[in-house]
Amino acid sequence: MFNIATVDFQAPDAAGQFTRSMHETGFAVLRNHPIDTALIGELYKVWAGFFAGDDKFDYRFDPEIQDGYFPFKSENAKDSAVKDLKEFYHVYPNRRLPPPVKGATDRMYADLRTLGDTLLGWIQANVPAAVRDAFFEPLPGMMQGSTSTLFRILHYPPIGEGYEPGAVRAAAHEDINLITLLVTGSEPGLQAQDTAGNWHDVPCDAGMIAVNGGDMLKLASNNYIPATPHRVVNPPPEHNVSRYSMPMFLHPRPDVRLSADLTAGAFLDQRLREIGLKK
Numbered sequence: 001m002f003n004i005a006t007v008d009f010q011a012p013d014a015a016g017q018f019t020r021s022m023h024e025t026g027f028a029v030l031r032n033h034p035i036d037t038a039l040i041g042e043l044y045k046v047w048a049g050f051f052a053g054d055d056k057f058d059y060r061f062d063p064e065i066q067d068g069y070f071p072f073k074s075e076n077a078k079d080s081a082v083k084d085l086k087e088f089y090h091v092y093p094n095r096r097l098p099p100p101v102k103g104a105t106d107r108m109y110a111d112l113r114t115l116g117d118t119l120l121g122w123i124q125a126n127v128p129a130a131v132r133d134a135f136f137e138p139l140p141g142m143m144q145g146s147t148s149t150l151f152r153i154l155h156y157p158p159i160g161e162g163y164e165p166g167a168v169r170a171a172a173h174e175d176i177n178l179i180t181l182l183v184t185g186s187e188p189g190l191q192a193q194d195t196a197g198n199w200h201d202v203p204c205d206a207g208m209i210a211v212n213g214g215d216m217l218k219l220a221s222n223n224y225i226p227a228t229p230h231r232v233v234n235p236p237p238e239h240n241v242s243r244y245s246m247p248m249f250l251h252p253r254p255d256v257r258l259s260a261d262l263t264a265g266a267f268l269d270q271r272l273r274e275i276g277l278k279k
């Protein structure tokens with residue numbers, strides 16, 4: 001049974017339910033959470049304006065720092081030959097942000113960071129003792145002083161004429177980081193894969209936050225929390241509209257030890273080369 005739990009953030013046993021769903025499926029969905037829904041709406045509005053304009057080309061990404069605007073078809077999933085049908089912007093603390101989006105984006109970054117620390121604390125407290133004892137440091141501690149956490153604003157345009165056969169909005173992939181907090185997309189399309197290879201829609205009612213585990217947490221937890229493959233499918237022809245989504249990828253400090261012989265920094269470097277974002 002692949003059942004992604006929708007967890008009421010305020011429920012007394014929310015931490016336990018959340019951790020169980022993360023263990024069993026690699027995903028959990030939060031409702032009744034502390035992220036301001038008005039702020040979510042405002043972000044979609046200001047970022048839609050950014051992607052629709054031409055100023056975005058003044059913010060082209062810096063290959064070393066990886067901040068800024070990544071034009072349409074910059075990234076491919078690991079082992080995928082075709083580029084994803086998306087454009088996106090990478091937000092890091094104290095890096096470039098266009099003035100019209102800056103206020104709302106900075107606020108959301110801070111709020112998601114706080115929520116992320118809470119969720120890592122929930123996992124820390126609810127995994128079996130043997131898993132917890134194998135962490136090189138407590139999960140929330142891994143985030144302390146980290147400036148590596150990445151907030152990505154994604155725009156998937158309507159599917160145009162003559163796109164490459166096989167190209168999808170986001171091909172199947174695993175996330176690299178500890179956990180990802182995904183403010184629900186403006187449209188459906190996100191799917192998660194179970195261990196038998198079947199795809200399941202991730203619940204995405206407006207205002208919900210989907211959380212999934214990445215490769216770093218899988219490594220640190222000795223596979224207790226899986227890094228479940230997920231993808232974003234193309235829209236049906238009768239509803240070919242833009243989709244926006246906003247994942248926050250929680251990255252620890254680069255010096256954090258994930259396993260006896262691998263730090264977070266070394267691991268990230270290796271993965272960025274594989275997905276074509278770093279030479």
Ligand SMILES: O=C(O)CCC(=O)C(=O)O
Nearest residue numbers: 154170185190232245247
């Ligand atoms: O757009 C989405 O809903 C998911 C995006 C995603 O999985 C990613 O950017 O890693």
Ligand SMILES: [Fe+2]
Nearest residue numbers: 173174175230
């Ligand atoms: Fe992802």
